[in-house]
Amino acid sequence: MNQNHVVLLMRQRKLVLVMLALLLGVMASGAVKAANDPVYEPGFVEWNIEPLERLFVEGLDAEEAVLQRQRTDNAVGSQAVNTFSGMSQIFSVSSPPLQNPINATVNMTVFMSAYIDGVGGPQYCERQTFTDSSFTMVYSVDAGGVPVYDSVVNQVVNTDTSNSAMNFSGERVEVFLSMKAGDVFTLTVSAQNNCAGSTIQVQWGAFEQNSGGIVMEGQLYEPKARVVVDAERRAHIEFEPLFPWGVDDVKSAKWELWGPLASDEKFVKDEDLIMETSTGRIRIDRPIEGNQTVWAWSGISTMKPGDANLEFCVQTVSGDLNSDCHAFGIIRFGVEKADEGILSSSVILSLTTVSSLLGFLYLCIRKGEMPPPPVLIALLLMTIVFLPTAMDQPNLGSNDLIDDHALVFDTELYDENMQQVLISEMFNGKDALVLAVALPGTQNVAEQSVELNKTVDLIGNDIAVAHILAGMDATTADVVALKNNYNMTWPGYVDLDESFTPSTPNGTSDSIIVLDKTMRVVFSSAPSASSEDIIEAVESINNGGSTSAWSYFSLVFGPGLFLFFLTLPRNEYEALEDPLPLGLHMGAIVGSGGAGIVLVNLPLLISTLAPIPTNSLYWVDVAMCVWLVEMCIVTARRGSPYEADFVAKVMHKFYPEKFRNWRGVEEMQRDVTVGVWLGWFGWFAFPSLFPQGISAALLSGISGIFFGVFGLIFIIILGGAVVLLLRTVGTFGGWITLMFGELGTEDYTRFAGWCILPVAIWTTANAIISMMNIGVI
Secondary structure, eight states: OOHHHHHHHHHHHHHHHHHHHHHHHHHHHHHHHHHHSOOOOTTOEEEEEOSEEEEEEEOSSTTTOEEESSOOOSOOEEEEEEBTOOSEEEEEEEOOOOSSOEEEEEEEEEEEEEEEOSSSOTTTTTTOOSSOOOEEEEEEEEETTEEEEEEEEEEOOOOOOSTTOEEEEOOOEEEEEEEOTTOOEEEEEEEEEOSTTOEEEEEESSSGGGOOEEEEESOOOOOEEEEEEOTTSOEEEEEEOOOTTGGGGEEEEEEEEEEEEOTTOSOOOOGGGEEEESTTOOOEEEEEGGGEEEEEEEOOSOOOSEEEEEEEEEEETTSOTTOSOSEEEEEEEEEOOOOOOSBOHHHHHHHHHHHHHHHHHHHHHHHTOOOOHHHHHHHHHHHHHHHHHHHTSOOBTOGGGSOTTOBOOOOEEEOTTOOEEEGGGGGTTOSEEEEEEEOTTOTHHHHHHHHHHHHHHHHTTTEEEEEEEESTTOOHHHHHHHHHHSOOOSOEEEETTOOSGGGSTTOSSSEEEEEETTSBEEEEESSOOOHHHHHHHHHHGGGTTTOOGGGGGGGTTTHHHHHHGGGOOSSOOOOOSSOOSTTHHHHHHHHHHHHHHHHHHHHHHHHHHSSSOTTHHHHHHHHHHHHHHHHHHHHHHHSSOHHHHHHHHHHHTTSOHHHHHHSOHHHHHHHHHHHHHHHHHHHHHOTTHHIIIIIIHHTSOHHHHHHHHHHHHHHHHHHHHHHHHHHHHHTTTTHHHHHHHHHHHHHHHHHHHHHHHHHHHHHHHHHHHHHHHHTOO
């Protein structure tokens, strides 16, 4: 190899090594920098307080002089001091009493100003060189009755105009202030004039350099602010003005919500990240313990999930006029996403559905009963069409467990006198209960009250109305304030431990809820609702609420495709020589399918009508889940539930003998079984159909009884019509569907139990978790 080539190669290798070392160094330095970057997590709070506090003297003369927190209005006050009158007190003035304690170390000074009044010009006192011609001012300050500051200032006055008065500033002294609410600052000023033949005016209340008073350099206070994000992701903001003199110290207070922010971003200035501001928001004074008041605002924007800042800017009455914020605070908080649960139904139940197919085929192989290819294809198709139904179930433990027509928890609330009342007791014999839920200090109460007043004026005799305060540590004092501040003719209560609101569709947030006698939600809207919508919801209770008997037809292209394989014909259709009564055959299918639907929903229907505690209905739901699991297991083993077979046998006996001989009980059992599964799928999709569509109507008077009975019949007919539709479509395929039906009917029915079983177990677990979240268990 050429020697030059070897040298070149070695140089290239060295260059590569150097570049690699540089790259590793850059990566290492970046990692160190990232490790050292500060992180601002929810809960981070920082206040930047302007460290200069003032107490100003104001008044036209010594008799009118006061010591105040607010800046002077520049109306000059003064007191004349004559020659050789000795040390005389100008005034002794006290500040207003503190509203909040002070414990701070500050650098304190006192200053006033003075000028020669009238004779000799500005150099008059300076020309008196043979005697002491000075002017002496003595300052003393008491804080809560404790002397904390004394200073003597001695100068020769050399100005004779008020606008250019000489500043007399006392010594700057470090003092410790320990004052409680009710204490005052007392400033005593004395003066002695040694300038012969002169009158010197002690002045205050003028412009900045001559304004006069106490100056304290240090931090006397730190406000408190917090933000609570409700279940609808709206912000509720509270500010506690912990200033020495309370709310009187505040000139203005404004806030902004910024986000979402990265964890290493303390704050940002990108205006695209402003989510909401205090502009246009009404401040509510909320009473709290200790005879204190906090300021509260409620947001209207739905905030984006992630970390965010509440940024407060406060101007005080004594602060620098050139400063926008005398107290600037950053409060970091988190906006949570909707609870997506512990486990994903899409992932888990899709896997269990596929596993059901594999498990079913494994058992068939072990028994030596492997289905023929057409049946295998049909089972694969059943698996595919069942996947959307399985994946559509709520995630385990997610917020979706509380639907728009949820059963609410019948818990105790408290009035302003701490008297307990159950939600169910609020009905007072009415068919509907309208509840306005609000967080303390929310602006939305005003709109809620207006709409509820309109509603009461129109249908007040038919409904019960109440306001419920929840969240943000709501107390009975908030109930008292609610009644005092708004024109309410209905009672107010507090949900002290938030035991009620988690069971409602909107959770702990400002909302309007309409309940029927079954304690289910008929209508809900956040943060308020119009009286028209409320009245429409109330009037819908008599005729089944917002639920619809036509709902079962929405299942045709979901679970219906899965159940279609159970309805495939097993034998060729043979017409009777003597025709059956018109519609008997189709009516039998409709009746059998409808009976299966009613069979599933009968326990819930009866328990809703029964005079049992409302909270027992949660256990009824769990019992139904267990019943569903039992049906799935039995079906997986024998092809149909025992209950469906029993109902079919009973119904079959009531048909004419000629019909029974032509259409055996097995066909009717299959129709009832399809109806049973359709009923369960309907219970998954719209669990309030029977409680609200029938039970609530039956409990709401004579007209309601009519609508309830009619609604039940209508559901039976329409639900059974879905079974008839599936049966009819199954005959369109001719010999193809007949072949699939003859070869695999038993496999299809048993495999249905296998597919539905994981969903049944999932639903049972969700029911128990929901009860735990609500507080039933």
